[in-house]
Amino acid sequence: MFSGLHATIEGTRAALASIRAHAMRSALTTLGIVIGVAAVITVVAVMEGLSASIDSQLDDLGSDMVTLRARTSQEQAMLGFANKLSYEDFIVLKSKVNNVQDMSATMQAFTFGSKVSYGRETIQTQVIGTDANYQKVIKVFPQQGRFVRSSDDDRRRRVVFIGESVRKKLKLPDNPIGEFISLSGEWFRIIGVAEERGSLFGFDQDNYIIAPFSTMASLAGSRVTENIDILFRPAPGASLDTVQAQIRQILRKRHHLSGDDKDDFEFITAKKTKESFEKVTTSVTLVAGGVVGISLLVGGIGVMNIMLVSVTERTREIGINKALGATPNFIMLQFLVEALVLSLFGGLIGLLLGWGLAALLSMLMPGMPGALVPGWAIALSFGFTTAIGVIFGLMPAVKASKLNPIDALRYE
Structure with a gap:
């Protein structure tokens, strides 16, 4: 036990001395490990930050909110056909569906002009x-004014509730309530401004x-109400599957779909x-894993190469150690x-570099959430670098242990 501890201490000392003596060579040796670890840490940190931001946004929106929309298969789209949900569908669902707390209809954004002045x-x-x-x-809640009311809808009032970015881009007053804006040539009065939510994925x-x-x-006619x-939101305690x-x-009954027809x-x-976002992050992680695998290889x-060189350079030293009683x-x-120290050194530099790159990306990209490095990513990175040190350091170590002490002492 003492000899093993002594070997570990001496090996660590020798490794650090070798790294100091050949700083440039050691840096180039671990460059592949540094790049690999930095790549995986950068990707994981950015994706984890995005994931946390997505979860936060979904929590704000509410995990129980459901969007029902028309679905057109690829075959139907190629034939120029598009399925739709009508305003009549909404009226029927609103009157007949039980256990629903709130239900709202929205028109597609592209069905009405979006030029605002x-x-x-x-x-x-x-x-x-x-x-x-x-x-x-x-x-969605107002920070100024009010939201659209049922009376506005009943009387077809030309009023609008705007987001904070619209107020800023149009250079409206700090309190724009009562101001008029033009939507595709039609005048609307501003009744409220929404609380600011910020950007997500660069989307305002x-x-x-x-x-x-x-x-x-x-104003827009049937092209609104046809799609x-x-x-x-289901009522509290109600089963979403049942709703x-x-x-x-x-x-299905309203759209005359038979038993074999898809929704x-x-x-x-x-x-x-x-789940969709997790599929994207998994794909990105797999691609990053391939890059990391090549870099780590x-x-x-x-x-391994630098350790083989080290064995050659220290042949006489190995011979002396064996002559003094050192075992293979x-x-x-x-x-x-020594190989392990080099690998872990590269892993540590890669970790710090990756963390720094992720933080830099978060600052440079508008709307990008802060970088977040989970503990499992750090553990995985050091696990990989440890495995590299052991696997690729094994052959030079075995070669050094098998040197004949007499031949080693004669080596010039």
Whole structure:
């Protein structure tokens, strides 16, 4: 036990001395490991930060919010056919579906002109036609003024509720309530400004305008009411599967779908959104893993080469140690520790570099959340570098342990 501890201490000392004596060579040796670890830490940190931000956004929106929208298969789209949900579908669902707390209809953003003007300023933005229940379903709240009311919808008032980015881009006053803006040549009065949400994936979540559904329908005609999204929340304690089954039964009957026909609509939930995002992050991680694998393989070969050079340079030293009674296991452990120190040194530099790159990306990219490095990524990185040190340091260590002491002492 003492000899093993002594070998470990001496091996570590020799490794650090060798790294100091050949700093440039050691840096180049571990370059592959540094690049590999830095790559995986950067990718993981950025993706974890995005994942945390997505989860936060979904929590703010509410995990129980469901979007019901038309679904068109690829075959139907190639034939020029598109399925739709109508405003009549919404009215029927709202009256017949049980255990639903709030339900709202929204028009597709592209069905109405999105050019908005105020004074000399003109911008492009998302225009949403909806009802008063939208506020409860989406949980959007005003920081100034009020949201669209049922009375606005009933009387087809030309009023709008705007996002903070629209106010800033149009250079509206700090308190724009009562100001008029032009939507594709039609004048609307501002009744409220939403609380700021910020950006996500570079997408500005505050660049939108909300107007009463009936107002938009009267201006844009049937192309609004023929293709809508339906948003709803199940009542507290109600089963989402039961609510979806009831909606499915009603819509299939209304759309005259037989037993073999696929649904021409789909439910999009927070869980489904998370699953889709997780597939993306998994794919990115796998690609990064391939790059990291190649970099670590190159780094491992570099460690093995430098250790073989080290064995050659220290042949006489090995001969002297063996002549003084050092066992082959002692010599092998000494060189293994040196290879391990080189690998872990590269892993540590890669970890710090990757963390720094992730933080830099978070600062440079607008709307990008902060970098987050989980503990498992750090443990995995050091696990890989440890394995590299052992695997690629084993052959030089075995070679050193098998040197004949007499031949080693004669080596010039």
